Amino acid sequence: MSEHSPSEHAPSEHAMAEHDLASRLSAFAPPVVPPDLPVSDVSYVVEDTAIGRMLLARAGSGALIASAFVSGPDAEDAWLHRLARQVSPRVLRQPRALDAARRELDAYLRGELRAFGLQADLVLATPFQRIVLGHLAGAVGYGKRTTYGALARDIERPSAARAVGAALGANPLCVVLPCHRVVATSGALTGYAGGLAAKEFLLALETRTFAVARQPLAGAQRWPRLEPAENAAAPPRDEDVE
Amino acid sequence: MTLPPFQHLVDACWRDVARLAQALAGPVDGDDVAQQAWTQALAAYPRLRSASNLRGWLLTITSRCAMDVHRSRGRRAVPAEDIAVVGDVHARALVAGPEKDRPDESLWSHVAGLPDRQRHAVVLKYVADLDHPTIARALGTTPAMSRRLVSDALATLRLTTSRNVI
Numbered sequence: 001m002s003e004h005s006p007s008e009h010a011p012s013e014h015a016m017a018e019h020d021l022a023s024r025l026s027a028f029a030p031p032v033v034p035p036d037l038p039v040s041d042v043s044y045v046v047e048d049t050a051i052g053r054m055l056l057a058r059a060g061s062g063a064l065i066a067s068a069f070v071s072g073p074d075a076e077d078a079w080l081h082r083l084a085r086q087v088s089p090r091v092l093r094q095p096r097a098l099d100a101a102r103r104e105l106d107a108y109l110r111g112e113l114r115a116f117g118l119q120a121d122l123v124l125a126t127p128f129q130r131i132v133l134g135h136l137a138g139a140v141g142y143g144k145r146t147t148y149g150a151l152a153r154d155i156e157r158p159s160a161a162r163a164v165g166a167a168l169g170a171n172p173l174c175v176v177l178p179c180h181r182v183v184a185t186s187g188a189l190t191g192y193a194g195g196l197a198a199k200e201f202l203l204a205l206e207t208r209t210f211a212v213a214r215q216p217l218a219g220a221q222r223w224p225r226l227e228p229a230e231n232a233a234a235p236p237r238d239e240d241v242e
Numbered sequence: 243m244t245l246p247p248f249q250h251l252v253d254a255c256w257r258d259v260a261r262l263a264q265a266l267a268g269p270v271d272g273d274d275v276a277q278q279a280w281t282q283a284l285a286a287y288p289r290l291r292s293a294s295n296l297r298g299w300l301l302t303i304t305s306r307c308a309m310d311v312h313r314s315r316g317r318r319a320v321p322a323e324d325i326a327v328v329g330d331v332h333a334r335a336l337v338a339g340p341e342k343d344r345p346d347e348s349l350w351s352h353v354a355g356l357p358d359r360q361r362h363a364v365v366l367k368y369v370a371d372l373d374h375p376t377i378a379r380a381l382g383t384t385p386a387m388s389r390r391l392v393s394d395a396l397a398t399l400r401l402t403t404s405r406n407v408i
Contacts, residue, residue: 037281
């Protein structure tokens, strides 16, 4: 740099000029747009529902892998890290990839849908949790209740009521797999990932809907299945039909 | 070692990536470069060995994508009436775009005229705020050479900008 310094004072002038250049370069602030990334290994959305803030996540196959209560940013972060560790680090917030799941959940929470039609995957569950949770949907229908002990007998492990309770407590697909229908033998609600108020809401909703509408609701069949993204022959969505 | 969810990188760095892409490739190609950089990063992410400098990793990918766009444009034929304007077209393409998006146009037109490696080095240093080891990795050179490229670029800019003022 000294070749450009004709006098003794020049270096500091040069230093000032360079500092000025550096700050002008740093000030570069063009209008920018966020990237639009393709659906990858894990897509998720976090939204407020009637029973609390929930995270929904689907795998690249299109199957729902998580439906969980996230009370705050820490719980949300913990879930995202769990998905990154156990499924794939390619975890992206892509609300539209979960449109079908959100529609089903909304319809269910309004009492318009009684059985979820979306494809689910228990990739986040342990083998024992898979046995218990896999059994759950068939064992106890909409508007019904069962107990931890009865479920333990159903899977031929009559002494494992507590283990069954723990497996249900770890349910990665809350609401979709109805662990809220399982209560203590005494009838007490015991506990729920989304809080007892949420469990109470779900049970009251199902009882009410079950009592009011004995005949199957037309709405139950209207919701499209959640199909893999790459499946070109996906059934038409509601908005396509109308 | 566990990698954080990719969305955390997007949330933390998307503005930096977009800004760097525009500084290197101009407003016309900048969005494409940023988009391409994110797509490449997402594809490579699970194979990444270390989560220690994720911002540097993303900006390095962005710099390489900008270099690719620049090279492919260099190879593409530019129709021109007068052969003398061809070199000029090249420089102007880098800073083309609506006037309001370029608050410091005189400076950026001089940046566009710098030799490629100097231009990348000075932009990575001051727009992306990267350290010399990371700049060196992005450019495939040594930290000492990165310092040299940045100081040469600044010297040229100092001369060309002051000449314009006078």
